[in-house]
Amino acid sequence: MEPSVHLAPGAERNGFATMTAQLIRQNADDHPAKKATLARMIGRVALVVEDLGMSLTLVFEGGRLTVYDGIVGIPDLTVRAPSEWHMKMSLVELEPRFGLPNPRGEVAREVFEAGRRGEVKTYGALASLPLMLRLTKVMSVA
Amino acid sequence: MAHEFPSQEWTDAFKDAVNANEDYRTHGKPWTFGAVAMVCEKDPSLGLDDDMAMYFDVHEGECRGATLSKGRASVEHAPFVIVAPYARWKEVINGEVDPIKAMMEGKLKMTKGHLPTMLRFVESSRALVVSATKVPTSFKDE
Numbered sequence: 001m002e003p004s005v006h007l008a009p010g011a012e013r014n015g016f017a018t019m020t021a022q023l024i025r026q027n028a029d030d031h032p033a034k035k036a037t038l039a040r041m042i043g044r045v046a047l048v049v050e051d052l053g054m055s056l057t058l059v060f061e062g063g064r065l066t067v068y069d070g071i072v073g074i075p076d077l078t079v080r081a082p083s084e085w086h087m088k089m090s091l092v093e094l095e096p097r098f099g100l101p102n103p104r105g106e107v108a109r110e111v112f113e114a115g116r117r118g119e120v121k122t123y124g125a126l127a128s129l130p131l132m133l134r135l136t137k138v139m140s141v142a
Numbered sequence: 143m144a145h146e147f148p149s150q151e152w153t154d155a156f157k158d159a160v161n162a163n164e165d166y167r168t169h170g171k172p173w174t175f176g177a178v179a180m181v182c183e184k185d186p187s188l189g190l191d192d193d194m195a196m197y198f199d200v201h202e203g204e205c206r207g208a209t210l211s212k213g214r215a216s217v218e219h220a221p222f223v224i225v226a227p228y229a230r231w232k233e234v235i236n237g238e239v240d241p242i243k244a245m246m247e248g249k250l251k252m253t254k255g256h257l258p259t260m261l262r263f264v265e266s267s268r269a270l271v272v273s274a275t276k277v278p279t280s281f282k283d284e
Contacts, residue, residue, distance in 0.1 A: 015248025022257045030258065052247055083243045090261050141258035 001063040003028055003038040014069040016049055016086075017056040021067045023090065024138050033099050038138050039063045043131040046075035051082045058135075077131055078123040085111065085120050093142045101136045144280040147235060148182050148194040150210045152277060157198065157208035159273040166269035170203040173266060175259050176221035181214050183227045188282040190228065203266075222255035228282070237275040241267045 005025040011017040028035040041060035048055040048071075057072040058065060081089070093105025101108050114120040125132045145152040160166055182194045195217040199207040217223060226234075230249045233239045242264050244250040252260065260267065 013248070015251075016246045018248070019246055019257065022252075023261070026256055026258055049246065052243070054246070083240075083246055086246070087242050087261065087264065090258075091264075141261045 001039065003035055003063045003065065005065045006067070008066050008068040008072075011056070011067050011069040014054060014056060016047070016052070016054045017067045017069055020047070020056060020058070020139075021065075023141070024065060027138060027141065034138050037099070037134050038065065041065070041131065041134050041138070043076040043128060044073055045131065045135055046071045046078040047086065048078065048080040049083050049086055050080055060131075076124050076128045077135070079120065080123075081114070081120040085114055088114075089120075089136070090139050091142050092136055092140050094137060094140050099137045100133055101140075105142070107142065144278040147231065147279050147281055148190075148196060148210060152279060153196050153208045153210045155277045156196075156274060157205045159276040160198070160200070160205040160270060163269055163273045163276075166266060166273060167203040169263065169266035169269050170200060172202075173200060173263055174202060175256070176201075178222045178224070178270075179217035179220035180231070181217065181223060181225040181253075182231050183225060185228050188228055190282075193225075200270075218254075220254070222260065223253045224250050224255075225253050226250045232281055232283075234271055235274045235277070235279050237271065241271050 005021050007017060007021050028038050042062050043060050045058040046055060055071050057068040057075065059068065088107055089111055091107045092111055093102040093108050094100060095102040111120060115122065145155050177197055177199045180196045184190045184193050192212045193214045195211050195214060197209045197217050197220055198205055211217065226249060234241065239249065241250060245252060
């Protein structure tokens with residue numbers, strides 16, 4: 001099934017939600033490997049932009065992604081960070097073979113360090129590691 | 143002497159400020175993705191009876207041309223189009239908002255363009271904003 005990205009009713013008023021939907025859609029259109037990854041993703045991810053007081057929920061249903069305004073349902077994975085770090089997370093370098101985050105990448109290391117300092121907080125990453133890695137892959141523009 | 147925003151004089155001064163910006167020359171050097179248009183939405187209370195569109199032919203760290211025209215349709219050929227009301231552009235010119243953060247908040251709307259490319263050039267976007275702050279500007283609502 002060809003993956004598709006949709007905005008839930010009301011989400012068009014959330015700039016972060018429209019940007020995220022556009023980013024994932026265009027990334028999938030550009031990269032067949034990201035499109036294939038998106039088609040396999042199942043789970044619910046909440047992204048919270050702490051300094052802007054904004055949040056969204058990504059609901060992946062095996063090829064269909066719906067982006068909601070605010071936190072909807074119980075997320076498998078939650079990422080809380082200031083806007084600067086959400087933007088940086090889309091620049092995390094991927095290693096070419098499997099498209100996983102490259103731990104040697106400059107931005108990847110910065111994000112990791114921000115996590116250690118508590119500036120980027122992830123909840124559920126261990127229990128939902130495949131979802132976390134796939135999310136990084138479909139959102140990265142690097 | 144301050145240039146009224148928006149006007150052809152302001153647009154020309156912005157082009158000069160971009161070309162004088164060393165940071166933009168550096169970060170914008172790999173940019174070969176076409177012109178960027180900035181549209182100020184119409185606001186009859188400020189004497190703007192139509193959308194005002196500024197078209198910047200940016201290429202490899204240089205602004206090769208800048209024009210002001212009436213109507214959104216006049217820049218529909220630009221690969222990237224960013225739209226905002228007058229008050230938002232005023233905040234950008236005054237250096238009060240980060241361009242990417244403003245897009246996340248929905249203050250600036252990219253109505254046309256490839257978001258992954260824009261995110262890869264976040265530093266050159268910021269350098270463009272810094273250039274705008276260097277233009278002596280008078281505003282219609284002051």
